[in-house]
Amino acid sequence: MASVVANAALKESTAMFRATVKADVLKHIVEATSTLVDEAKIHITTDGVSLKAVDPAHVAMVDLSLGAKAFESYEAGDLELGLDLEKFKDVLKLAGSADTVKMEYHKDSHRLVMRMGNLVRRVGLVDTAGMPDPKVPNLNLPNKVVVSAEELHRAIKGSESLSDHVTVIADPEFFEISAESDLDALNLRLPKEELIELEAAERTKSMFSLDYLSNMIKAVRSGGALTMHLGSDYPVKMEFDLADGNGHCVYLLAPRIETD
């Protein structure tokens, strides 16, 4: 009899979520995701939260996870929450980066209740029924480059006045990103010794849309490093850590195929 009650309580608790986290961690997640989609389905388990999303043009994907250790306190069962990311971003503006946010899922009202100091914000959730569960493809990318996001960002910013795409080369000796217009050209070539890491058995070359690339690199916090996995005319897989290593973000971006 006692076990039946306990079981019912257990089932009930599987749909629960109660956690405390630095506002800055939430802000970073929203930044990294909202560059691709307006709404996202958050998977919550006892181990942490995660989300996968594909942009409307099906050119890019984000696969983000945040372990329970990224939170100051964390209690959760199995749960899926649909978030309007623009709204969530606005709510987070009410907290300073160093402030702490308490979140709790209220099952009855189907709302996420967020507490920032004395301020209580009940956030209506989005129906997750129609939202896809994208499968992250298993890519076999031969080359790996670890590079300062800041240096990359400068090259991408400088490319935007020349073109809508860049060419990215990984070579056993160097990593290069370049763009050109009729009269002008830009390239950033980083020799192996100026990269954090370079593992390239063969030279690979792909072209990528500047719009996507620029937004993705902005999501790496300044001073951070970005790991790129590259092939020839193949998607790039980019990854970086979140929340002091307690979270991780992976982007996939399809190549542009040269047609001239």
Add this chain to the structure above:
Amino acid sequence: MASVVANAALKESTAMFRATVKADVLKHIVEATSTLVDEAKIHITTDGVSLKAVDPAHVAMVDLSLGAKAFESYEAGDLELGLDLEKFKDVLKLAGSADTVKMEYHKDSHRLVMRMGNLVRRVGLVDTAGMPDPKVPNLNLPNKVVVSAEELHRAIKGSESLSDHVTVIADPEFFEISAESDLDALNLRLPKEELIELEAAERTKSMFSLDYLSNMIKAVRSGGALTMHLGSDYPVKMEFDLADGNGHCVYLLAPRIETD
């Protein structure tokens, strides 16, 4: 004979105004007033300056005074000056906040001459003939709350994406400001011990337009406190000090009446 000359000189001097003041004090007054009106009639006496104004929609009123002690030097008789507040704001941009502004009324040209360092700005005045002399109504408001303007401002900023008005409750135990939309809600509830002061014999509740409230609270300098006097479905009277306590600003704001 001597006394006749002295008398004439006295009469003449009653229309005089010559004062020196920190630019920041003038900037604060203009901020607090221009949120409601474009032009204002300034009353000048030997004791200081004051102004009363009602916004064009007759929803809000400002009653502001600045004692002679708020000035670094002050000589004045009885005088009324009509100010174009946008123009006055522009003129004050020529001075840094810590700079001193010398003002003098030139009766013959009917201009206010403002000196900031070597810069002299003669400011044309507005005719005060048509300007009303609003009477400040004597309200009997049962509850009084003194609250940090910063905390209030955060709640109001967060409410703006949800609604065009907020509900304000003063209770013997707490003060609360809240807003809601179909799916979302925000509330800031400050218990008595987190308020600077709370005197509430009974619970009162009123609704106010966010536009007005937001602008009025912006006029309290950061770090400052705001005193609110509240009733049920009654105007709110809000007051705060200016110029290190040598000035005072009172706002009245009519309630919005619930109709559903």
Add this chain to the structure above:
Amino acid sequence: MASVVANAALKESTAMFRATVKADVLKHIVEATSTLVDEAKIHITTDGVSLKAVDPAHVAMVDLSLGAKAFESYEAGDLELGLDLEKFKDVLKLAGSADTVKMEYHKDSHRLVMRMGNLVRRVGLVDTAGMPDPKVPNLNLPNKVVVSAEELHRAIKGSESLSDHVTVIADPEFFEISAESDLDALNLRLPKEELIELEAAERTKSMFSLDYLSNMIKAVRSGGALTMHLGSDYPVKMEFDLADGNGHCVYLLAPRIETD
């Protein structure tokens, strides 16, 4: 035979340009020039670089020179390069103010190659064929005033809401700049002792367009001094130093003639 080879190498080298300079020096030059023209013809010699340009309305002229000492390294022959100033400004945004820029003219591709750290930007040049070689007129201006650009800038900023032009007076005792509208007026009068220098044998008075004047004064770095040479209803010649005294910029601005 040896001398023939040497001669050919010499001729070849006359069209060369290879120099290293602080990004800030280039930014300053572009700021000072782009206020008048979109494109400029740069004259390069062994002694340094210079440019002269007239604005499309033929109201103002800039005559700018930068000695070889303004560069950290400098090797050049005789060369003329046509620069798109907006593009050049964008390229310089890729460098921090304290960064160093290496420039090299590539004759074969007719491009200026700019290196900022690992970033290489090949900049297409503009055809200089149609570009005029303006002659700087030899003006005989009786009065000279050296004034703080910051004080002047404040007066000009304050004049913009009153008029589209200012009146500038140089007098043996003072320098004055003033503007007025129907109701309002502004003037900055600096007595001789508050000027850095004043040499005025007679009083002169001219009117100048605020648009031009405002942009020209912005080109003087904050904290800097501006030398003005003035006559009556005559162009003003304004000059200031660049690159720690290793460069110099001269503006000429035609007067507006009073017609009322």
